[in-house]
Amino acid sequence: MxxxxxxxxxxxxxxxxxxxxxxxxxxxxxxxxxxxxxxxxxxxxxxxxxxxxxxxxxxxxxxxxxxxxxxxxxxxxxxxxxxxxxxxxxLAPANARETALMEQWALYGATSIEAHALAILYAHSEGRAKSPEGEAEIAAEVARLRRPLGVLNSHLRDHGHVVGGRFTVADINMAEIVRYAHAEPGLIAGYPAIAEWLAACHARPGFKAMWEKRLAEPA
CATH class of the missing domain: 3.40.30.10 (Glutaredoxin)
Structure with missing residues (x-):
């Protein structure tokens, strides 16, 4: 086990x-x-x-x-x-090509999106978002996210999911990275394909069960 x-x-x-x-x-x-x-x-x-x-x-x-x-x-x-x-x-890769694509997107999310999305989340959670310094920090991180979120948005618009045209572990990995950027109001809404895909991911019972347990844990 x-x-x-x-x-x-x-x-x-x-x-x-x-x-x-x-x-x-x-x-x-x-x-x-x-x-x-x-x-x-x-x-x-x-x-x-x-x-x-x-x-x-x-x-x-x-x-x-x-x-x-x-x-x-x-x-x-x-x-x-x-x-x-x-x-x-x-949910698993169906072949070697899908394995490689799932690894590719996991690495892309980790290297191009996650750090900037987390910086936005921390600025909000630490109460800095409404200060001049916090606003400037968030604006800079939003600018850095413009290209990678644009790439992901175009991909999801054309394919619906991250890999294989179906919900897979690649969607879970990417959705949990992109979720951090939700802290900035309106940011994800500017990328319609991401917004629609993320909403569908978060509507899944598997996510809801995880989120319920997460919220029950002490902050």
Whole structure:
């Protein structure tokens, strides 16, 4: 059985969403991010990313992490590709070309979209969005997103989904990256194909179940 180390308020949300879609049983070991704790080394601290027991699994001290027998894998996007590939079915790549395309889009999302979308999210969540400095930061990140979101919008307009013309793990990976940009009102609406696709992704029961658990976790 697969074991997932992490919490829903982390990039493990991608993995939990996929596991919901696949209806796979798995073991969940909650591991909270050390930066969210006043003293992660305290005796009373919950199991966290700086706990020796977790560092023995993940020397990088980051969640999520997957364990499958004696195989350990980190990085949420790679974990999802592994889970889907092992499970098979319509969410997995159907052939080597689809495998390559799913890897391509995961890398594109991670390198061209995620950091800028996260910067926008943090500006809002940390209360800086309405300050002159925050507004300038968000405007700069929105400008940096214009090209990659335009590329994704054109692709979704022409194909409907990220890979294979059907809902797959590639959609989950990309949707969880693009979701961060939702923090800026009106940004996603400026890319109609992305907006329609993301709404459909978020309407899926697998996402809703993950999101309900995420909201139930302490912030």
């Amino acid at each position: 697969l074991t997932i180390y992490g919490v829903s308020r982390s990039r493990a949300s991608r993995n939990f969403w996929l596991l919901n879609e696949l209806d796979l049983e798995f073991e969940h070991v909650p591991v909270i991010q050390a930066y969210r704790l006043p003293d992660p080394a305290a005796e009373s601290a919950p199991f966290n990313t700086q706990s020796p027991g977790f560092l023995s699994i993940s020397p990088a001290g980051a969640v999520p992490v997957l364990r499958d027998g004696d195989f350990v894998l980190s990085e949420s996007l790679a974990m999802n590709l592994y889970i889907a590939g092992k499970a098979g079915g319509p």
